[in-house]
Amino acid sequence: MFAYYFKLGVRSLRRNPVLTALMIITLAVGVAASVSTLTILHMMSNDPIPQKSARLFVPLIDPDPLEGYTPGQRQDDIQITYQDAINILKGAPGVRRTALYGVAGSVEPPRREIPPFSMGGLAPTRDFFAMFDVPFAYGQAWTEADEARGADVVVLSRPMAEKLFGDVNPVGKRLNLMGFPYTVVGVTEKWRMLPRVYLLQGGSPYSTGEEFFIPLATAVRHEAQHNGGMSCSQNLGPGFAARLASDCTWVTAWVETASSSDRSELQSWLDNYANDQRKLGRLKRNAPNRLFDVTGWMEYTGVVGKDSKLQAWLAFGFLMLCLVNTVGLLLAKFSVRASEIGVRRALGASRSEIFRQFLIETVVVGLVGGVLGLLLAFGALQLIALSGRSMANLARMDWEMLALTFVISVSAAILAGLLPTWRACQVTPAIQLKSQ
Template structure:
């Protein structure tokens, strides 16, 4: 019977075409508004590295002054100092560990037809590439020996490598970076986690991949200043060496463990490290040492802001308003079919049969509205993506959201059709037959 009722639902679309079109359009607009905002929220809050997100940890050590501190409050910054970063790297915890900070540098292209330009990138230690599953198309990460001596080596992004060398493999070539000849050791493929969880202090959290990578030790040796935020509770003094010796926070450290169960051991080691530092006169706040895995880190750093969540709730409120209008339209449509319902009841159809038929017809309306809503949602996302690279990175729909769109549309239509369908089932056959 489902197939028969479905055919009746398709045929019913031709009845009262203006009323049907108004229902479909109302439902489509509500679905498009809610789905487009939900899609953006889904992309913004998705797990950027699900295969190991519970095995990657970022530590926070509060090294701020005691003055003005309230015990138990959150740290002032989401980064740590250089001295803590170096100590954590030397501690050897986890299967991998990396320290990193954002950098920018001018590059002198090897081609005369390209003018010098600035690159935005990262200065991590070697384990960064394996920790975050960074794909390579040419070469590989620098060696441990390169890192130990702070060698002038660089890994380029695919976009920059193709801009400078075309389709050729540039590994082994030298390029002038910061006025020094750097040897290219690798080229990464397109890699842009959403959000850019490994470095949330740079201001850009979506739609911006790294253009180059140089070793953390090399960046320090060249006294390359950070590209991002920095917090200093006291004056660090002039010069780069004074910054390294200060309590200024401008570096992020990550650990990778073999399993999520090793978190307790890593936390215990971090607490012991902090206790040793207090004996040296540091970490006077005696604050709790924080350890966050990737999902916790995204929540703590408020990657998805309250504004985004509020917009999603408002969009669903608009969908609810559209459903109310759809209910009124369905009541009007079903009311003119009272005589048809009376004849069917008189011929032996039960109320359950009538309910099932009209509910399936409502589902057909929802299906058509879903298709139109999907088209409108794609259009809305296209308009949103034109606002900038960050919005373009999250304003696209995946297969999961495609499925959600149709389920939401059909479900919303069926929900809106419950009352009109129930009212249709209450038609008294005798009264309708007498009126004919």
């Protein structure tokens, strides 16, 4: 019977074409508005590395002075000092550790037809690539020996490598970067982590990503200025060495453990380290040492803003308004079929059969509205993508959202059709037959 009622539902689309078109368009607009907004929110709050997000931790240590501090006060800074980052690299338990900061500089392309230009990058330690599962198209990360001596080596992103050298393997070639000659040791495959949780200072967390990577030790040796925020509670002395020795926060550290259960061990090490630093006269606030996994870090730093969540709620509110209008249109459509319902009831059709027939008709409306809503959602996402590169990275619908579009549309149609369908079941056959 389902197939029969489904065919009737498809044929019913031809009845009252104006009402049918209004229902489908109303439902499609509501679905498109809610799905496009939900897609953006889904991409913004998406776990960027689900296979190991529970094993990646970022520590926060408060180095600020005691003056003006209230116990329990939230630490707004999301970076740590250079000396704390280096000590974490040397001693923190875990399978991998990295410290990093954003850098930027000019490059002189080896191809003469391209003028010098600026590009943004990252200065991490070599564990960064394995920690965040960065794929390589050519070569590999720099060696431990390169890192130890701060060698002038660079890993390029694939788009940047193709821009500088063309579609060839550039490993071993040299380029002038930030005023120094660097040797290319690797090229990352097209890779994009959204959001960029590994570095939330400097730029949008939804930007395309880094164009080059150099060792942290190399960046420090060349005194490469950081591309991002820095917080200082004291007067910073002159020179780069003063920054390294200061309690200014401008570096991010990450630790990867073998399992999520190793978090307590890492937390204990962090607390013991802070106690040792207090004996040296540092960390006078005695503030709690925080440790976040990836999802906790996204929540703490407010990667998904309250405005985005509010927009999603408003979009679903608009969908509910569309449902109310759809209910009215369905009532109007089903009311003109009262005589048909009376004849079917007189011929022996039960109320449950009438209910199933008309409910399946609303499902057909929901499917058609879902297809149209999906097309409108794609169009809305394309318009959103035009607002900037970061939004272009977010305005992409994956298979989950594609399936959710049809679930929302069919569910909305069923919800809207419950009252009209129930009203259709209440038709009294005798009254309808007398009126004929």
